[in-house]
Each structure stands twice: as structure tokens, then as C-alpha cells.
Amino acid sequence: MRFDIITIFPEIFQGALGSGILRRAALAGLVEIRVVNLRDFAADKHRSVDDRPYGGGEGMVFTPGPLFAAVEYCRGPVKTPESRVVLMTPQGRTWSQQFAESFSKLPHVVLICGRYEGIDQRVIDSLVEEEISIGDYVLTGGEIPALAVLDSVIRLLPGALGNSDSAVNESFSSGALDFPQYTRPAEFRGMAVPEVLLSGDHARIREWRRQQAEARTGSRRPDLAAGTRAGEA
Numbered sequence: 001m002r003f004d005i006i007t008i009f010p011e012i013f014q015g016a017l018g019s020g021i022l023r024r025a026a027l028a029g030l031v032e033i034r035v036v037n038l039r040d041f042a043a044d045k046h047r048s049v050d051d052r053p054y055g056g057g058e059g060m061v062f063t064p065g066p067l068f069a070a071v072e073y074c075r076g077p078v079k080t081p082e083s084r085v086v087l088m089t090p091q092g093r094t095w096s097q098q099f100a101e102s103f104s105k106l107p108h109v110v111l112i113c114g115r116y117e118g119i120d121q122r123v124i125d126s127l128v129e130e131e132i133s134i135g136d137y138v139l140t141g142g143e144i145p146a147l148a149v150l151d152s153v154i155r156l157l158p159g160a161l162g163n164s165d166s167a168v169n170e171s172f173s174s175g176a177l178d179f180p181q182y183t184r185p186a187e188f189r190g191m192a193v194p195e196v197l198l199s200g201d202h203a204r205i206r207e208w209r210r211q212q213a214e215a216r217t218g219s220r221r222p223d224l225a226a227g228t229r230a231g232e233a
């Protein structure tokens with residue numbers, strides 16, 4: 001799978017992409033990630049990519065020229081079924097585990113990170129195929145949302161996680177939250193690990209975990225328990 005990220009702050013990605021599972025996945029060739037500096041596509045010597053909004057108002061807006069050139073550089077001059085061009089925006093469809101699963105099957109995703117007041121609508125109308133929000137709050141830029149998309153998709157790629165089961169048995173993958181986890185020591189500051197987990201009885205452990213997951217989901221996320229999660233496809 002291939003990701004292109006269009007941003008005016010490429011340095012934001014270095015730490016996250018150079019650590020842990022994301023780094024390992026790239027080194028193993030499971031994913032290829034290219035961070036593209038939007039300013040490299042500016043037409044003037046100041047490398048400008050934004051301007052004041054027509055009609056007045058606060059802030060700046062990304063101009064269409066550099067964005068058209070950057071997207072065409074990433075995916076080629078015409079739309080293809082192999083490439084999905086995505087804008088990170090609080091106005092988009094809410095990102096979810098199901099959304100991440102569907103993206104993990106795509107060959108190529110181009111993520112556009114906005115800044116300031118956003119981007120010229122003509123870019124959205126002509127180039128953007130999907131608008132994604134990571135939640136109902138406003139961040140200063142699309143880089144953190146893009147990292148959330150990258151991380152949640154890459155860990156689903158076959159071979160990315162050490163134990164391939166670990167992406168299957170966790171929160172949201174089965175429509176429920178995960179059960180509580182414990183590790184050594186068996187007692188810590190007077191708090192004991194539930195006896196069933198030390199019993200070695202795998203059928204009892206499975207049933208205890210199922211009940212815990214169900215109870216948690218019911219009390220914390222009744223929308224998930226009822227199968228009515230907002231934003232679900």
C-alpha cells in the first residue's frame with residue numbers, strides 16, 4: 001500500500017513514521033509513505049501556498065494552484081481507480097475502525113492536510129474523493145488527523161503487528177470494547193488480578209472476558225452495544 005501526504009509541515013511526520021510499528025511496516029515493505037511539501041509546488045519565489053479569502057473574513061485559504069500540482073504529482077494527471085484523494089477536514093465523515101478497515105484494502109491514498117481556514121473549494125470539487133474528520137473538534141491542521149488515519153490503517157496491513165490476532169480481538173473490531181487486561185505481578189499494592197485469569201481454565205477465561213467486554217460496552221458505549229454508532233458506513 002502507498003500513502004502520499006501533502007502538507008506544509010513535513011517535519012511533523014518524522015517522529016511518528018520513524019518509530020514503532022509504522023517504521024517496521026515501512027522497512028518490511030508493507031507500506032510506502034511519501035511526505036510531499038506543498039511549498040515545493042508554489043509558483044513564486046516566496047513559495048506561497050495561501051491567500052486571503054474572497055468575500056473577506058479572518059484567516060488564509062490554500063490556493064488551488066499548488067494543491068492541483070501536488071495532487072497531480074502524487075496520483076498522475078487524471079483520476080484513477082487505484083488512487084483515493086482524501087482531504088482531512090472537520091466537515092468530513094467521521095473516521096472509524098470500519099473506515100480504517102476499508103482503507104487498508106486500497107492500493108494508494110493521497111492525504112491532503114489543510115491549515116488556516118482550509119482550502120479553496122475548487123480543489124474539493126475537482127480532486128477530493130473523500131472528506132474525513134477525526135471528530136467534532138477543530139485542530140490547527142490536518143497533520144494530526146492524517147497521522148491518526150495512517151496509524152490506524154497501517155496496523156491493519158497483514159504482517160504489520162507481531163501477533164496477527166491482536167488486530168482482531170480488540171475494541172471496535174467485533175463491534176464491542178475490549179475486556180480489561182492484567183499482567184504480573186498477581187498482586188500489586190493490595191489489588192489482586194481476578195482469580196479466573198490465573199486458573200488456566202481457558203473456557204472460563206474466554207467467558208469472563210466476553211462478559212466483561214459486553215458489560216463495558218453496555219455501560220460506556222450503549223450506541224455500540226445497540227449497533228447504532230454515529231458515522232458508521
Ligand code: SAM
Pocket residue numbers: 087088089090091112113114115116117118119132133134135136137138139140141142143145
Ligand atoms: N475553517 C475550517 C472549518 O471550520 O471547517 C477549519 C479549518 S482548521 C483550523 C485547519 C485544518 O485542520 C483543516 O483544513 C483540516 O485539514 C484540519 N482539521 C482540523 N480539525 C480537523 C478534524 N477534526 N478532522 C480532520 N481534519 C481537521
